Amino acid sequence: MSESKGVLQGFKEFLMRGNVIELAVAVVVGAAFTNIVNAVVKGIINPIVGALGSQNLDHYQSCLTETCAKDPKTGAFADGIYILWGSVLSAALTFLITAAVVYFLMILPINKWKERQTARKPDEGIPADPTEIQLLIEIRDALIAQRTGSPAAPSSGAGIIGTQKTQQ
Known part of the structure; x- marks a missing residue:
């Protein structure tokens, strides 16, 4: 019985650490942020890229075989091998925009703040003049x-x- 109390106590301590709670908050904020980025990509970026053709980048594709056909009733691929490079392009754009926003709105300001904090604090390893x-x-x-x-x-x-x- 004492071993289970020790395990439960250890688990409770693990959950109450600041790192775990911060990670949980980061996941929730990241999920909400992903919805915003997806909306920007689908509502603004894809139409700009789609000005060359279809606004839905999922329709950009290439056929690897000689004969490629779609079923006219369902729109599904009936024959041939397709590469759906439009979906890959859309996912890549979403990733790049997400990475840029995270870097410029989160990482860069935090790094600058840390630099300012380190500049204010004297180095303890270097003896004073x-x-x-x-x-x-x-x-x-x-x-x-x-x-x-x-x-x-x-x-x-x-x-x-x-x-x-x-x-x-």
């Missing part, structure tokens, strides 16, 4: 070491200039 006082202390310690002829350890009075007495 030394301050002016730290540089002056290092110069002072180097000059003291030069006079005495021995390497100088950093002075304990960091930040207080002139606290260390030198031998002349």
